[in-house]
Structures are given as structure tokens and as C-alpha cells.
Amino acid sequence: MINLRRYTLIRNIVLVWLSLVLLAAFLLNIPKINILEHTARNLYFHVPMWFTMMAAVFVSAYHSFQVLRSGDIVRDIRALQAARVGAFFGVLGLVTGIVWSKFTWYVGTDVWWNFDPRQSMVSLQLLIYGAYFVLRGALDDPNKRARIAAVYNLFAATTTPFLLYVIPRQMDSLHPGAEGNPAFSEITHPIMRLVFYPAIVGFIGMFWVLYTQRVRTALIKHRVTHDPEL
Amino acid sequence: MTASELMQPAELIQEVQDASTAYDSVWAGASIPTQDLSGLEQVMLAHDKLYVVLAVVLIIWIGIVILLLRNDARLASVERIMEEQGTSFDDGL
Structure with missing residues (x-):
């Protein structure tokens, strides 16, 4: 069901790839920007977390759609594990964002969290996915659970682009890409893109490795207990 | 109706918008209440804020x-x- 040789190959590539990204992220010189200074390098780490979560949401929604088409429990396993690892990357994105904002937006104050629209909306998004995991816990029959959870997961996935991108961009926010604040494409120097795009690829690869590990474990559990919930 | 009267609603809306940054702890127009840097900030802002990047990388690594x-567990x-089920590992693993 899972091609182990391919998995091992991709895992090794991802580990080497991310190590090189980490090196380049610190060793390459970047243009100086007021207030941001070296924290501009967080572009290589904080932003790919959200790209990775978005990719995970797509994977999860795709498999949920397949659950509704075929009722295949393996698709349900994949949808759940993609959502779990995706939410994990979302939490990392949120926490790294809080730390970044503390020492740029809120420097010289005691503020860590100021209900910036971007942060509020992604918190809401993570709560929506939290409800997905709770909903699953409330249902005992694996086949019924697969179908009901798939419907909810498709709803959760459709809210994601709005809460992550559309709504925060129309409100006043300190986050780049919001109203009155330049977006990535206007302010990012080419040298930073040299690291940024590989970082996105690397972290999405990391997602795939962690997700595949969990799918493998869930498949074994399904085989021995007939309940794939992990 | 004069032009200035026509302008009023728009200005009002603008004023309301300026005053309605409820999620902002700083009043618009007021100077930012910058205090002396705390100990944590003194550490994190050193070397052109390089340690903030270190903190972010460490958070991702710890995560x-x-x-x-958890996967191991x-x-x-x-x-x-x-x-417990007595499933044997005869396949050479």
C-alpha cells in the first residue's frame, strides 16, 4: 500500500534538503531592513509553515472527498493523518509568528498577543480543525465515522483559504499582505527567494514524511484491531 | 444640499474607522508607550535580532x-x- 523504497528515498532527500536550507538561511547575506533586521530570515521558517498547512489541507480534503465517493477506510486514515500533521504545522506557524511579532511589532511593550486579524483568523482556523478531531472521537463505528468526518472535513477545508488569506487581507493588520501593508512579492529581495522557495518544498516534504509515518502506523493498527483511529 | 454636507457622511465614517481600532492597545495618534527594554528583549534584540531567528528555528525543531x-508512542x-494478540513476527522483522 505504501512504497517503502520510495518513502525511504524521499525521506533521505528531505532531510539533506532541509539541512542545506537551514545552512543557507543563516549563511547567505540579506539586505538590511529597518525593524526586521535579521528576523527577515524568519521568512524561510515561519511562512513555509503556512504553505505546508495549506498543502496538508488539500491532501486531507482530497482524501475526504474520496471517502465520500468510495467509503474506503484507508482514505479516511489518510484524511485524518494529513489533517493532524497539517494542524501541527499550523500551531508551529502560529507560535513562531507570536515570537516574531513580539520582537518586531510589539518591541518595547509588554504585548505578546494583540488580536491582530491575521492571528485571530488562523486561531479560529485551528479551532475548526480541533473540532474535527473531537467529532471523530465522538463516533464509534469506523465506517460511519469516516463518512461524517469526511463531510465536516470538507467544510473545514473550504473555510481555510478565506480565514488564512482572504479575510485578513481586507482588514487593518500589521502583517504583510494586509490593507496598507506591502505583500511578499513587492518587498522580497531575489536572494531571499533563493532560500525561501526551497524551504517551502523542504517543509512540505517534511510534512509528507511525518504524514506517511503516521499512515503506516494507522494501517497496521487497522489490520490488527479493525479500528484505524490513531 | 451643499457639497460639504454631502462630504460629511464619508468623513464621519473615516473618523469612526480611525477611532475603531478596538483590537489595538495603542490610541491612534498617541505616541507608542515605549518602555526600557526588558531583560528578555535585551537578549533577543542583540546582534541585529539574530536570536529571534534562533528561537523560531528551535520552536520548529522542538515541535x-x-x-x-508521539509517533513513537x-x-x-x-x-x-x-x-497481546500473539501476532508473530515470522516475516523476518
Whole structure:
């Protein structure tokens, strides 16, 4: 069901790839920007977390759609594990964002969290996915659970682009890409893109490795207990 | 109706918008209440804020380690179930 040789190959590539990204992220010189200074390098780490979560949401929604088409429990396993690892990357994105904002937006104050629209909306998004995991816990029959959870997961996935991108961009926010604040494409120097795009690829690869590990474990559990919930 | 009267609603809306940054702890137009840097900030802002990047990388690393340990725990629990069921590992593993 899972091609182990391919998995091992991709895992090794991802580990080497991310190590090189980490090196380049610190060793390459970047243009100086007021207030941001070296924290501009967080572009290589904080932003790919959200790209990775978005990719995970797509994977999860795709498999949920397949659950509704075929009722295949393996698709349900994949949808759940993609959502779990995706939410994990979302939490990392949120926490790294809080730390970044503390020492740029809120420097010289005691503020860590100021209900910036971007942060509020992604918190809401993570709560929506939290409800997905709770909903699953409330249902005992694996086949019924697969179908009901798939419907909810498709709803959760459709809210994601709005809460992550559309709504925060129309409100006043300190986050780049919001109203009155330049977006990535206007302010990012080419040298930073040299690291940024590989970082996105690397972290999405990391997602795939962690997700595949969990799918493998869930498949074994399904085989021995007939309940794939992990 | 004069032009200035026509302008009023728009100005009003603008004023309301300026005053309605409820999610902002700083009044618009007021100077930012910058205090002396705390100990944490003195550390994090050193070397052109380089340690902020270190903190972010460490958070991601610790997160991946936590997920790795959780995956390990799940795997161990499945292995325990298999042992209880007497599933044999005859396939050379």
C-alpha cells in the first residue's frame, strides 16, 4: 500500500534538503531592513509553515472527498493523518509568528498577543480543525465515522483559504499582505527567494514524511484491531 | 444640499474607522508607550535580532521532536496490541 523504497528515498532527500536550507538561511547575506533586521530570515521558517498547512489541507480534503465517493477506510486514515500533521504545522506557524511579532511589532511593550486579524483568523482556523478531531472521537463505528468526518472535513477545508488569506487581507493588520501593508512579492529581495522557495518544498516534504509515518502506523493498527483511529 | 454636507457622511465614517481600532492597545495618534527594554528583549534584540531567528528555528525543531516522540508512542502501543494478540513476527522483522 505504501512504497517503502520510495518513502525511504524521499525521506533521505528531505532531510539533506532541509539541512542545506537551514545552512543557507543563516549563511547567505540579506539586505538590511529597518525593524526586521535579521528576523527577515524568519521568512524561510515561519511562512513555509503556512504553505505546508495549506498543502496538508488539500491532501486531507482530497482524501475526504474520496471517502465520500468510495467509503474506503484507508482514505479516511489518510484524511485524518494529513489533517493532524497539517494542524501541527499550523500551531508551529502560529507560535513562531507570536515570537516574531513580539520582537518586531510589539518591541518595547509588554504585548505578546494583540488580536491582530491575521492571528485571530488562523486561531479560529485551528479551532475548526480541533473540532474535527473531537467529532471523530465522538463516533464509534469506523465506517460511519469516516463518512461524517469526511463531510465536516470538507467544510473545514473550504473555510481555510478565506480565514488564512482572504479575510485578513481586507482588514487593518500589521502583517504583510494586509490593507496598507506591502505583500511578499513587492518587498522580497531575489536572494531571499533563493532560500525561501526551497524551504517551502523542504517543509512540505517534511510534512509528507511525518504524514506517511503516521499512515503506516494507522494501517497496521487497522489490520490488527479493525479500528484505524490513531 | 451643499457639497460639504454631502462630504460629511464619508468623513464621519473615516473618523469612526480611525477611532475603531478596538483590537489595538495603542490610541491612534498617541505616541507608542515605549518602555526600557526588558531583560528578555535585551537578549533577543542583540546582534541585529539574530536570536529571534534562533528561537523560531528551535520552536520548529522542538515541535518536530515532540511529533516524533508521539509517533513513537503510537507505534509502541500498536506493537503491544500485536504482542497481546500473539501476532508473530515470522516475516523476518
